[in-house]
Amino acid sequence: MSTDRDLRTLVGYNLQRAQTAVMTGVNKTLKPFGLRRATYSVLSVVVETPGLRQVDVSEVLAIERPNLVQTIDSLEKAGWITRSRAEGDRRAYELYPTEAGRTHYAKAHAALSAFDKRLTAALDQAAVWALIDGLNAVEAAGPSAELAEDRRDDVVQTT
Amino acid sequence: MSTDRDLRTLVGYNLQRAQTAVMTGVNKTLKPFGLRRATYSVLSVVVETPGLRQVDVSEVLAIERPNLVQTIDSLEKAGWITRSRAEGDRRAYELYPTEAGRTHYAKAHAALSAFDKRLTAALDQAAVWALIDGLNAVEAAGPSAELAEDRRDDVVQTT
């Protein structure tokens, strides 16, 4: 009987498996709206904070700036957001949602929230909070856990 | 002040963010061992269950069979596992760890477990269990949550 019992002891492995299972559903949910995970996220933060800049989006969503270009291009082309040159800084654009963008986002958000709720249907509210808190803690710990690893690299390599 | 507050209400978004943050560390941890996430996982299940077949690995790890080929190739080439033709079925191989493979796996496992522990250093044991249980519940719910979505597609499209 083959198992992945050893792997299941790792938070990272469970995370990877859950992420893979969920992203399929996320993309299926967003597809009828002409959206994908990244475009939905960008639309969401622009609707939430009209006027923010690409560098702000990059920071908030942890997406590299070059990778935002086409994502924002497609939202602009669809008529859901606009790029306006920033006052006081001709390098930057301010991103605003259009009315159509707000409406579209509201619909997509409803569908995605419903899907998200079905993901956690088997959990009570306390368990959902524990899951989210745990995810946030792990996300926050990621970089510093790596840092320790960099020091371990030296040990491994000299061993 | 730009935020992703709306997105943070979604388990899926928190999952994605945590996964991205963690996988960087996982790959950095495994790199000195000449391993990546997929090769480590395959080595792990082969060490745990000597003799299993590629189709078994595919099922256990939820990796498509064509994508396993090069992963197993590299483990074999490194001398950590072997492919042996299965008795009674000349189509199939049985995968076995070598002694070097077992040793290498033990070392990589120790490093990855240490990294994983640092990920959850800020959580008590109950919170870690809640996180893992939540991840497993969400992973399990993924496919059926999609199914409901397929039915919703019809609704969305006729609306």
Added chain:
DNA sequence: TTTATTTCGTTATTCATTATAACCATTTCC
């Protein structure tokens, strides 16, 4: 026993995501 279907592993290919280098125009810092 023969034929049809399914299975196991593979090759080929495509697509999406993510990272990095380098560039230009502009702003900020010294």
Added chain:
DNA sequence: GGAAATGGTTATAATGAATAACGAAATAAA
């Protein structure tokens, strides 16, 4: 005033994952 940093972009590469199709072999059905 010159150097450094910034905001956005183009180009490119690597990785992970999905699918179609194939051949050999096993299993199922007639």
